[in-house]
Amino acid sequence: MPVYNRDVARILDQVADLLEIEGADSFRVRAYRNAAQSISTMSREVATMVDEGEDLTEIRGIGESIAEKIEEIVKTGDLGQLAQIEERTPAELTELLDLPGLGPKRVQTLHEELGIETLDDLRDAAERNRIRTVSGLGDRTEARIARELEQRHDEERRTRIDVAEEIVTPLLDYLCGIEGVEQVAVAGSYRRRQETVGDLDLLATGADGEQIIRHFTEYEDVREVISQGKTRSTVRLRLDMQVDLRVVADESYGAALLYFTGSKAHGIALRNMALDEGLKINEYGVFRDDERIAGATEEQIYDLFDLPYIVPELRENRGELEAAAEGKLPELVTVDDIRGDLQIHTTASDGKNTLEEMAAAAQERGYAYLAVTDHSPHVSVTQGLDAEALARRIDEIQELNESFNDFRLLTGIEVDILKDGSLDLPDDILKRLDIVVAAVHSAFNLDREEQTERILRALDNPTVHILVHPTGRRIGERNPRKRPPAEMDMERVMEAAKERGCFLEINASPSRLDLSDAYAKMAGEIGLKLAISTDAHSTTELDFIRYGVDQARRGWFGPDGIVNTRSWSDLKALLKR
DNA sequence: GCCGTTTTCGGCCCGACTGTTTTCAGTCG
Numbered sequence: 001m002p003v004y005n006r007d008v009a010r011i012l013d014q015v016a017d018l019l020e021i022e023g024a025d026s027f028r029v030r031a032y033r034n035a036a037q038s039i040s041t042m043s044r045e046v047a048t049m050v051d052e053g054e055d056l057t058e059i060r061g062i063g064e065s066i067a068e069k070i071e072e073i074v075k076t077g078d079l080g081q082l083a084q085i086e087e088r089t090p091a092e093l094t095e096l097l098d099l100p101g102l103g104p105k106r107v108q109t110l111h112e113e114l115g116i117e118t119l120d121d122l123r124d125a126a127e128r129n130r131i132r133t134v135s136g137l138g139d140r141t142e143a144r145i146a147r148e149l150e151q152r153h154d155e156e157r158r159t160r161i162d163v164a165e166e167i168v169t170p171l172l173d174y175l176c177g178i179e180g181v182e183q184v185a186v187a188g189s190y191r192r193r194q195e196t197v198g199d200l201d202l203l204a205t206g207a208d209g210e211q212i213i214r215h216f217t218e219y220e221d222v223r224e225v226i227s228q229g230k231t232r233s234t235v236r237l238r239l240d241m242q243v244d245l246r247v248v249a250d251e252s253y254g255a256a257l258l259y260f261t262g263s264k265a266h267g268i269a270l271r272n273m274a275l276d277e278g279l280k281i282n283e284y285g286v287f288r289d290d291e292r293i294a295g296a297t298e299e300q301i302y303d304l305f306d307l308p309y310i311v312p313e314l315r316e317n318r319g320e321l322e323a324a325a326e327g328k329l330p331e332l333v334t335v336d337d338i339r340g341d342l343q344i345h346t347t348a349s350d351g352k353n354t355l356e357e358m359a360a361a362a363q364e365r366g367y368a369y370l371a372v373t374d375h376s377p378h379v380s381v382t383q384g385l386d387a388e389a390l391a392r393r394i395d396e397i398q399e400l401n402e403s404f405n406d407f408r409l410l411t412g413i414e415v416d417i418l419k420d421g422s423l424d425l426p427d428d429i430l431k432r433l434d435i436v437v438a439a440v441h442s443a444f445n446l447d448r449e450e451q452t453e454r455i456l457r458a459l460d461n462p463t464v465h466i467l468v469h470p471t472g473r474r475i476g477e478r479n480p481r482k483r484p485p486a487e488m489d490m491e492r493v494m495e496a497a498k499e500r501g502c503f504l505e506i507n508a509s510p511s512r513l514d515l516s517d518a519y520a521k522m523a524g525e526i527g528l529k530l531a532i533s534t535d536a537h538s539t540t541e542l543d544f545i546r547y548g549v550d551q552a553r554r555g556w557f558g559p560d561g562i563v564n565t566r567s568w569s570d571l572k573a574l575l576k577r
Numbered sequence: 578g579c580c581g582t583t584t585t586c587g588g589c590c591c592g593a594c595t596g597t598t599t600t601c602a603g604t605c606g
Contacts, residue, residue: 025578026589027578027579027588027589028578028579029578030578030579030589031578031579031589032578034578034579035578035579057579060579061578061579061580062579063578063579063580064578064579065578065579066578066579100604100605101595101603101604101605102604103603103604103605104603104604105602105603105604106603106604135597136596136597136598136602136603137596137597138596138597138598140595140596140597141595141596141597144595144596188606199606201606227593227594227595227605228594229593229594229595230593230594231593232592232593232594233594234594234605244605244606246593246606259591259606260606262606264590264606267590268590271590271591272589272590274590275589275590276583280590280591281590281591282590282591282592283591283592284592
């Protein structure tokens with residue numbers, strides 16, 4: 001039974017939660033959380049490291065004690081220490097922590113005084129008005145708990161970045177229109193361009209915070225005001241999206257933006273650097289004693305520590321501060337670097353627009369080329385192209401290409417990888433194409449070994465250039481087609497792709513973003529180049545490219561590592577296997 | 578429990594808001 005990083009992180013987090021409920025030393029709790037955080041954002045599997053006898057204490061936040069525990073988890077799938085803690089403190093209690101307004105102290109109090117262990121116990125106690133009898137809790141807290149239990153969703157409350165964008169854009173317009181507002185920005189994971197966001201963190205500057213906050217709570221989309229103070233407010237909008245607004249003076253804009261952009265780990269690392277130099281960073285600025293020495297811009301603050309500006313996408317404490325200190329920050333790829341899209345669909349299969357329309361839309365976006373990659377026959381949800389239809393398509397595209405200047409349609413296909421790793425079109429037709437992208441559309445649930453072998457066999461076929469949406473995952477809480485990533489040994493797949501001279505894709509569709517940022521980073525470390533393509537099924541979806549670029553940036557990719565930043569002639573050379 | 582060109586011991590990020598209490602603990606980000 002293989003143990004993955006997410007399993008290790010989950011167990012360490014569970015230990016942290018339970019220890020915290022027990023009232024353990026807060027720094028000890030934090031040590032477990034830091035370790036879990038480190039593990040969950042690593043691109044390599046700790047299980048592999050254990051197998052190869054590597055020293056886990058090299059990982060930031062992991063010392064001897066936790067390293068031993070990780071080894072135990074990797075080898076047995078479990079942790080004896082956790083079982084011991086659970087004898088004293090029921091594991092179900094950690095579910096209560098998910099309820100807004102309940103932290104470790106209150107959960108412990110509710111457990112001790114009312115014997116509450118589960119969400120059902122809590123609901124029952126709220127209905128009987130027993131919560132208000134606990135010292136430190138009153139009828140308002142009881143009402144809030146009842147309300148939160150009512151609204152509770154079983155699913156994780158994270159929203160896809162594109163959905164968040166639809167909500168945030170009109171809200172920003174509204175805030176900019178408020179009198180006395182000087183600057184407005186979105187911070188948080190949204191600004192770091194994470195694939196999903198939990199809530200939205202907004203920042204505004206202006207002299208009269210109270211008035212700005214009041215206007216904010218009067219925004220037409222506000223369903224509930226959760227808190228409202230002089231400089232800060234939290235509201236809930238449609239789709240349950242929670243939005244925090246913080247107002248500071250203009251001179252603190254940079255410090256506040258840095259603070260609220262996070263990540264938390266990046267911020268803590270930076271504040272520790274400040275402490276070493278006898279400085280203090282908070283959301284108002286950088287202070288030496290009581291004197292503010294920086295704070296208006298983020299650049300100013302990084303500069304104070306002799307660091308170059310670090311873009312939000314890199315602020316995850318995954319080595320960016322060290323790289324910055326050594327002058328080794330990567331120059332990241334931008335949307336402007338992208339010269340063409342390498343996966344799109346037309347009305348020939350399940351796309352909404354014709355070949356001509358897609359070509360025109362690509363040219364409008366300044367592209368030099370567009371790969372036409374309709375589906376092959378096996379994908380049953382759509383009508384794919386068989387060898388004969390594909391041959392006709394090649395002629396059609398070549399004819400259309402005569403009419404273009406400085407633009408070219410690439411003949412291509414999204415060929416289906418069958419369960420045994422073979423392709424559903426013969427090699428002789430695939431060989432005639434400019435580009436072949438291969439994908440899994442069925443049997444996502446093979447076991448890890450079988451799935452890996454299947455993919456490797458497909459990559460063995462010399463006609464294949466790019467493995468697209470490599471894990472097959474679909475993301476988003478409200479996505480009815482949500483699907484977990486297929487189990488596979490990604491390190492092996494990437495090594496194999498590199499060896500064979502083919503590439504993996506970052507699928508830029510916001511419901512996929514596949515490869516993820518962490519896998520992209522792994523590809524970079526292996527030295528494998530990637531393609532960023534949209535999988536557009538309509539002309540407007542060509543704009544998805546920016547979401548893919550965001551993830552590539554989060555994976556530390558510069559333009560060199562992305563194949564479709566090249567001219568067609570250079571790309572053509574790269575595609576030769 | 579982690580970590581160290583100040584330290585192997587003694588630190589460990591920091592402030593706003595709420596609710597309950599009456600001077601502040603708990604939660605959150």
